[in-house]
Amino acid sequence: MSRKFEYFIEKAIFLSGAASIVFVALIFIFLLKEGLSLFSEVNVFSFLFGTNWYPISDPPQFGILPLILGSLFVTFGAIVIAVPLGLGAAIYTAEVAPKSIRGILKSGIELLAAIPSIVLGFIGIIFLGPVLKNIFQLQSGLTALAGSIMLAFMAMPTIVSIIEDAIVSVPKSYKEGSLALGATHWQTIYRVILPAAASGILAAIMLGIGRVIGETMAVLMITGNAAIMPTSFLQPVRTLTATIAAEMGEAVSGSSHYYSLFAIGIILFIISFIINVLADIFMHRGKANR
Amino acid sequence: MVENKSEIRNPKSEIKDSKSEQGNKIVTSKLNVWYDGKQALKDISLNVEMNEIMGVIGPSNSGKTSFLETLNRLNELYPGSRTEGQVLLDGKDIFKEIDKHLLRKKVGIVFALPLPLPLSIFDNVAYGPRLHGIKDKKKITELVEQSLKSAAIWDEVKDRLKENAFKLSGGQQQRLCIARTLAVEPDVVLYDEPCSGLDPISTLKIEEAMRELKKIYTQVLVTNNVKQSARVSDRTAFFLMGEMIELGATTQIFTSPKDKRTDDYISGRFG
Numbered sequence: 001m002s003r004k005f006e007y008f009i010e011k012a013i014f015l016s017g018a019a020s021i022v023f024v025a026l027i028f029i030f031l032l033k034e035g036l037s038l039f040s041e042v043n044v045f046s047f048l049f050g051t052n053w054y055p056i057s058d059p060p061q062f063g064i065l066p067l068i069l070g071s072l073f074v075t076f077g078a079i080v081i082a083v084p085l086g087l088g089a090a091i092y093t094a095e096v097a098p099k100s101i102r103g104i105l106k107s108g109i110e111l112l113a114a115i116p117s118i119v120l121g122f123i124g125i126i127f128l129g130p131v132l133k134n135i136f137q138l139q140s141g142l143t144a145l146a147g148s149i150m151l152a153f154m155a156m157p158t159i160v161s162i163i164e165d166a167i168v169s170v171p172k173s174y175k176e177g178s179l180a181l182g183a184t185h186w187q188t189i190y191r192v193i194l195p196a197a198a199s200g201i202l203a204a205i206m207l208g209i210g211r212v213i214g215e216t217m218a219v220l221m222i223t224g225n226a227a228i229m230p231t232s233f234l235q236p237v238r239t240l241t242a243t244i245a246a247e248m249g250e251a252v253s254g255s256s257h258y259y260s261l262f263a264i265g266i267i268l269f270i271i272s273f274i275i276n277v278l279a280d281i282f283m284h285r286g287k288a289n290r
Numbered sequence: 291m292v293e294n295k296s297e298i299r300n301p302k303s304e305i306k307d308s309k310s311e312q313g314n315k316i317v318t319s320k321l322n323v324w325y326d327g328k329q330a331l332k333d334i335s336l337n338v339e340m341n342e343i344m345g346v347i348g349p350s351n352s353g354k355t356s357f358l359e360t361l362n363r364l365n366e367l368y369p370g371s372r373t374e375g376q377v378l379l380d381g382k383d384i385f386k387e388i389d390k391h392l393l394r395k396k397v398g399i400v401f402a403l404p405l406p407l408p409l410s411i412f413d414n415v416a417y418g419p420r421l422h423g424i425k426d427k428k429k430i431t432e433l434v435e436q437s438l439k440s441a442a443i444w445d446e447v448k449d450r451l452k453e454n455a456f457k458l459s460g461g462q463q464q465r466l467c468i469a470r471t472l473a474v475e476p477d478v479v480l481y482d483e484p485c486s487g488l489d490p491i492s493t494l495k496i497e498e499a500m501r502e503l504k505k506i507y508t509q510v511l512v513t514n515n516v517k518q519s520a521r522v523s524d525r526t527a528f529f530l531m532g533e534m535i536e537l538g539a540t541t542q543i544f545t546s547p548k549d550k551r552t553d554d555y556i557s558g559r560f561g
Contacts, residue, residue, distance in 0.1 A: 182421065184391055
């Protein structure tokens with residue numbers, strides 16, 4: 001009886017483990033099947049590097065470069081804001097803060113992660129947009145910058161908690177050795193602890209990027225959604241994700257427009273995959289060094 | 291490998307001609323230390339003489355390491371530690387008159403386990419001097435070479451200075467840590483059971499290095515190995531349960547200890 005039970009449990013666990021791989025494979029195959037159909041009509045080069053996204057004009061143009069750049073602008077801006085803030089917050093919680101404050105900060109950061117992205121988008125439209133509009137004298141505050149700021153908040157929890165883990169797992173002996181040589185606390189953080197945690201910090205940045213680039217709802221609401229080639233952060237942009245979300249409902253099933261949205265999905269999938277692989281490499285390099 | 295010793299640290303002279311010249315480098319009086327309310331040191335009053343090697347022996351939990359770490363205020367890194375009493379370094383109160391970072395530069399420590407930083411061999415030794423503001427590359431290179439020579443490891447690492455320090459053997463890592471401590475040009479070097487994890491040959495090399503270093507530094511050696519204290523120290527202190535039981539010339543402590551507990555310990559009857 002118990003042997004049968006063992007057998008059953010073992011198989012069940014195996015199946016749940018295998019399921020994740022099967023799902024990823026199925027999703028990717030589905031994406032490929034739908035997306036690749038586009039390339040019988042449009043060539044890959046003009047898809048990736050075309051500067052005009054007019055999917056429903058006649059003839060339609062499927063250049064996603066403005067969308068790729070839109071995603072890159074927003075992501076880059078978000079990372080530039082979130083990394084210094086996140087690094088500072090992580091150093092403070094891991095190294096400087098007294099125990100009581102550390103607890104409060106950590107739950108604060110976790111709460112930030114719990115805010116639904118639509119709420120952040122909402123705040124962006126109602127509050128951040130008008131503020132930016134006034135500061136920079138724009139026609140509309142819904143710009144790449146607004147998207148970057150809101151997404152920075154979304155990336156912060158990931159970045160802070162992973163960097164903090166990396167800092168905490170730096171062997172205590174490094175710190176003691178450095179302090180024993182007469183280093184100040186800050187010198188120790190800056191010269192020993194951060195370099196020792198470097199791979200974790202890089203991994204945190206990568207996962208932050210992954211979080212930001214895949215985000216849809218908030219950017220759809222606050223980046224202004226204009227599929228034009230971005231030249232500045234003070235201009236509306238549209239990201240890859242927002243394009244799919246906004247247009248999937250209207251695209252006629254089986255049309256080139258429909259296929260092109262799947263092709264965008266493939267591009268997103270590839271980008272996320274690369275980012276995850278990089279993060280993984282950084283994490284493992286960190287472990288191998290210890 | 292240490293023959294060019296005497297020329298290494300003459301800048302010391304400005305410290306030596308102060309009043310401490312007459313003999314005492316460190317004087318502690320009524321030194322008490324607690325960790326989370328538990329007393330680790332009780333009324334320790336002793337003196338460490340200029341350029342001597344003072345051995346500190348005693349069973350584990352006797353306060354040896356606490357004593358050592360109090361001398362450069364590393365004990366303060368443990369939350370819940372409390373110190374009372376006075377420690378004078380060259381006649382100056384280390385708790386009131388000396389900045390603790392400067393104190394740790396002057397009073398270097400070598401830990402029980404060799405703990406290199408995750409840097410190259412060269413950078414491990416150069417870390418301290420760079421920290422204290424030396425930017426001149428030539429000066430740093432010189433300091434690194436001198437320090438590695440003083441720690442009797444130069445010949446073994448001179449061709450691999452760029453390698454990661456973790457590639458060295460345990461004994462080499464420990465001598466590297468000694469070199470690292472010497473590179474910040476301290477006055478006093480504290481050793482916390484520096485050979486506890488090492489083989490006899492590495493131990494011998496470190497003891498030889500210590501004897502050479504006597505010319506320049508005052509050294510305090512905490513050891514669980516009674517024989518090591520007998521071999522290298524000039525005077526020996528015996529600690530038990532946070533108290534100093536006896537302090538005397540090493541030969542006296544080992545041949546005719548005054549206290550029965552000292553006798554029992556060194557002859558191996560307890561501890």
